[in-house]
Amino acid sequence: xxxxxxxxxxxxxxxxxxxxxxxxxxxxxxxxxxxxxxxxxxxxxxxxxxxxxxxxxxxxxxxxxxxxxxxxxxxxxxxxxxxxxxxxxxxxxxxxxxxxxxxxxxxxxxxxxxxxxxxxxxxxxxxxxxxxxxxxxxxxxxxxxxxxxxxxxxxxxxxxxxxxxxxxxxxxxxxxxxxxxxxxxxxxxxxxxxxxxxxxxxxxxxxxxxxxxxxxxxxxxxxxxxxxxxxxxxxxxxxxxxxxxxxxxxxxxxxxxxxxxxxxxxxxxxxxxxxxxxxxxxx
Numbered sequence: 577x578x579x580x581x582x583x584x585x586x587x588x589x590x591x592x593x594x595x596x597x598x599x600x601x602x603x604x605x606x607x608x609x610x611x612x613x614x615x616x617x618x619x620x621x622x623x624x625x626x627x628x629x630x631x632x633x634x635x636x637x638x639x640x641x642x643x644x645x646x647x648x649x650x651x652x653x654x655x656x657x658x659x660x661x662x663x664x665x666x667x668x669x670x671x672x673x674x675x676x677x678x679x680x681x682x683x684x685x686x687x688x689x690x691x692x693x694x695x696x697x698x699x700x701x702x703x704x705x706x707x708x709x710x711x712x713x714x715x716x717x718x719x720x721x722x723x724x725x726x727x728x729x730x731x732x733x734x735x736x737x738x739x740x741x742x743x744x745x746x747x748x749x750x751x752x753x754x755x756x757x758x759x760x761x762x763x764x765x766x767x768x769x770x771x772x773x774x775x776x777x778x779x780x781x782x783x784x785x786x787x788x789x790x791x792x793x794x795x796x797x798x799x800x801x802x803x804x805x806x807x808x809x810x811x812x813x814x815x816x817x818x819x820x821x822x823x824x825x826x827x828x829x830x831x832x833x834x835x836x837x838x839x840x841x842x843x844x845x846x847x848x849x850x851x852x853x854x855x856x857x858x859x
Contacts, residue, residue, distance in 0.1 A: 577601060578601075578603065579651075579654050581694060582594050582597075583629055583686075583687075584607060584659040585607050585617065586613035588764030588765055589805050589808050589809070590659040593809040594606040594617060595617075595621050600813065603623075605643070605647075607628075607631075609629075614627075629660075631689055638693065645697055648704070650704060651704060651705055652697060653698050654706075655698075655709050657712045658691065658713045660686055661682060662678065662682050663728075664729070665726060665788060665792060666788075667779065667784045667788070668727040679728040679731070683733070683735075684736065684739070687736060698711065698750075698752045699752045700752070707751070708750055709752060710755060711740075711754040712755050712812055712815045712816060713736050713740045713754065713757070714757050714759070714812075716733045716759060717759070718734075719736060720839060722734070723850065725787070725791045736756070741756075741823070744823065753821065755825070756824040757812055757827070760802065760828030760831070761803065762804075762808055763800065763805060765799065786855055790854050791854050803827060808827055
């Protein structure tokens with residue numbers, strides 16, 4: 577039985593992946609921040625093993641490593657899926673720096689903390705038996721294409737893309753692979769959470785009030801009509817188990833228009849699309 581650790585498994589992509597991999601016969605350690613979330617996961621599938629794993633808390637990460645090490649009983653860990661993340665909307669010219677820093681605390685430093693902590697179990701500890709494992713980092717279309725009003729989020733996802741490449745090029749010494757999965761719009765509650773965090777509408781009196789309102793509705797609509805999280809879960813399993821995996825997977829709805837073309841077009845042209853879509857006219 578292959579064993580995987582998933583961070584941010586309470587909802588959305590993380591939960592879907594935990595349930596899907598458990599159904600495929602994986603031993604799944606699902607990282608959660610609240611005991612109640614763990615109980616909900618066990619109710620859904622009692623093969624899932626919830627563990628408290630707030631990636632911003634070093635002591636929780638260390639305790640999770642020891643729990644998983646004991647369960648592995650001398651074997652290597654097959655996979656670490658770094659999925660934990662937060663997103664809050666706001667124009668970079670006004671967004672509070674502590675909110676910007678919080679994105680990096682979870683999405684970047686938390687991801688690297690988990691990667692460093694579990695790297696020995698994945699294969700750096702060569703006293704363990706079995707094949708080396710893989711790190712799968714959940715990034716985003718935003719890891720390659722920066723949208724307005726998501727500067728903090730997309731900055732972290734750009735960082736995750738870079739970290740993934742560096743890890744892959746370094747950990748080859750131990751046979752550990754690192755792979756990025758960059759989804760487009762997915763039916764998850766992350767944007768509903770973002771809307772709640774901005775419920776006081778801190779930018780209502782700013783020059784960006786109307787564009788942010790349009791953008792927020794676009795993100796919320798994507799959260800309601802995007803890809804089913806199970807599609808991302810299946811992509812993650814491919815990244816974990818394919819004989820010759822890609823370095824990056826991009827499950828994106830309407831991929832040609834939402835990802836491929838914007839990546840090929842000049843940035844000034846893409847700027848114009850964003851300005852027109854969200855009602856911003858350059859002076």
